[in-house]
Amino acid sequence: MTVGKSLFEKIWDAHVVHEAKGEPTLLYVDLHLVHEVTSPQAFDGLRLAGRAVRRPDLTVATMDHNVPTLPGPIEDPLARAQLDALRRNCEEFDVRLYATGSGREGIVHVIGPELGLTQPGMTIVCGDSHTSTHGAFGALAFGVGTSEVEHVLAAQTLPLVKPEQTLVRFDGSLPPGLTPKDVVLGMIGQVGVAGGVGHVFEYAGEAIRGFSMEGRMTLCNMSIEAGARAGMVAPDDTTFGYLERREFAPTGGEWERALDRWRAFASDDGVRYDREIVVDVEALEPQVTWGTNPGMVAPVGGVVPDPAQYADPDDRGAVERALAYMALEPGTPIGEIRIDRVFIGSCTNARIEDLRAAAAVASGKRVAPGVTALVVPGSAAVKRLAEEEGLDRVFVAAGFEWRNAGCSMCLGMNPDVLQPGERCASTSNRNFEGRQGRLGRTHLVSPAMAAAAAIAGHFVDVRELDVEAVPA
């Protein structure tokens, strides 16, 4: 059998600018997304060296991490200074900026796809680890640090050592009530938070083909939580249907030519992956994390584990520290964990389908007494669409707060933070210590599970609730 090329290899090979034995490969970057937090020092570096941005036309900036989600001025002087720096840098270096209030702003990994900037076969980087999100379109997309941001600004390329590739095959079809978030949390629980180090994940299988683009973005978004550099799904009609007529998608004859080109970005038969992982989707239940990394996860019907059951001393130590931080006892049923806060948002789960799923659970119900629940759309466009569909009214009637777009409580770089000791059901991507606020306790779940927890005041299996059809 001939050795075929994978989706990853096809994209890699099409972007090689220079290669030489014993050196990293110089790879071209098609799209560079920029935000306020990881770019100021990179622009300073350009100024110091007297360099320009090589391709401002391939560079797009937005404001997301620091932005308050309530209307009004930014009170934090440091946050304001960082946003001002981005505005000045974009003016000076001629970079397109979707600033707060432009109507096109939002979380960088939400607006790239929704503007049609993200396209199959591209190489995409951003100074943010969740850049893996864009792999949902069959792009090679990964996060980089600030030195690399400066490098891409100056040279539109990156020297890279070729990663290895893992095929992650999801077997079976998605059971009713299960979401892409449960699938990806289940996968991370299986492979561990370092399971993908040094690798690019290609996701395949029947369940993935059935996912919407929103679902594929949730899946690829959390590739980095398994340690993978990037995650990818080969493009298909679902991908093309999503992209058609988006602002920066090709049009007319260009669109037809693009489709021909994009259809070639599927893995051939006979690809030799460095590793294969199989995930049994039908065995999964809705997932809830109990610890301080996304691999510390259990089915909603399960219990908090006992550190004693871990043979490896490093694992045991990590679980002991996690349970102490999370104030959880081994053996506690997940369904008995009570929560104080709910956060529905982030680049993982703040797209329109996520909000529809949460609204379907919240519709006609009330947030439990003592629980504060926040819904933060991923972009200004998602917010407008949700309001057209009346989702905001469903949430507000149920006692949720309806906010403006931003990263919000996913990482607490803005006024949305947990107070010490507060416990949160969150649709975001990281349950690290202090991630949502110092001494805050985060449990990662799907949007439907977060809404259900808001109503019940504790974790509950969303499949056992009386959930009406998605309001549309």
Place this chain on the structure above:
Amino acid sequence: MKPFTRRTAVAAVLDRADVDTDQIMPKQFLKRIERTGFGEFLFFDWAMDPGFELNRPEYRGAGILLAGRNFGCGSSREHAPWGLQDGGFDVVIAPSFGDIFRQNCIKIGLVPIALPAAQVKRLQQFGGRELTVDLEQQTIEDPSGELTPFPFDAFERHRLLNGLDDIGLTLEHEDAITAFEAARG
């Protein structure tokens, strides 16, 4: 970038698995627009606990960090290696690293050395004492006099030994970049 060839320094031990960059440099310090001065915020939240490992007096002035597996996982924030470097560390030795963190270290001249877990554990017994990391020889000398060899990518080693600027190296291929752009139209 400052070249690195060899350093003798006190080794500090942080033997925890999966230490993420949110712990190394918490988010409240990511709003600064400067590249320097992050050392005082290193492990900020953990350091508030008097029992935190790196608060031990014998680790004062440490320049080598002996860490656990998957060190630096999570966020891409380069502020984490900036904090380690500004806090006096030139070398981190661990069984494995988060990919982006490792890349960020290489870019700024902080040397990430991956060794088998058993060798890292063995070196951890010398916490609070001096180790000598020699990138030229690719060895770590411990107080028992033993030399532990470590693997290192040849190109990255060359860059670190000479303190070469990555962007400068890439721009030597300016013609290739221009040709690539021209070919795509």
